[in-house]
Amino acid sequence: MSKILKRANEVFGPVKTIIKASEESAELAAAIAKLGCADGPCTDEWAGVVDEMADVEITTERLSMLYPTGRDDFEEAVFKRKAFKLKRLEGVLDEYTA
Numbered sequence: 569m570s571k572i573l574k575r576a577n578e579v580f581g582p583v584k585t586i587i588k589a590s591e592e593s594a595e596l597a598a599a600i601a602k603l604g605c606a607d608g609p610c611t612d613e614w615a616g617v618v619d620e621m622a623d624v625e626i627t628t629e630r631l632s633m634l635y636p637t638g639r640d641d642f643e644e645a646v647f648k649r650k651a652f653k654l655k656r657l658e659g660v661l662d663e664y665t666a
């Protein structure tokens with residue numbers, strides 16, 4: 569898959585890669601906003617989220633290839649931020665349920 573994504577970045581260039589990632593993120597946000605029935609069976613709406621999530625994963629992976637110091641550094645930076653945010657969320661949950 570990486571070979572295809574690298575090729576896409578080479579063919580379309582960094583600006584279109586960035587714009588595409590932004591567009592797909594907006595489409596995912598819109599699909600999530602349509603989920604008005606989290607407790608019920610809304611298969612059509614969830615299918616839209618699944619579709620856009622796939623697009624976002626593809627485009628963010630392409631975006632990671634543009635990171636100035638390399639894709640591995642990008643992934644490590646995201647990993648560290650996720651760890652920080654999960655710890656923060658845990659603190660919020662602890663306070664919320666105390």
Ligand SMILES: [Mg+2]
Pocket residue numbers: 592595619620623
């Ligand atoms: Mg899309």
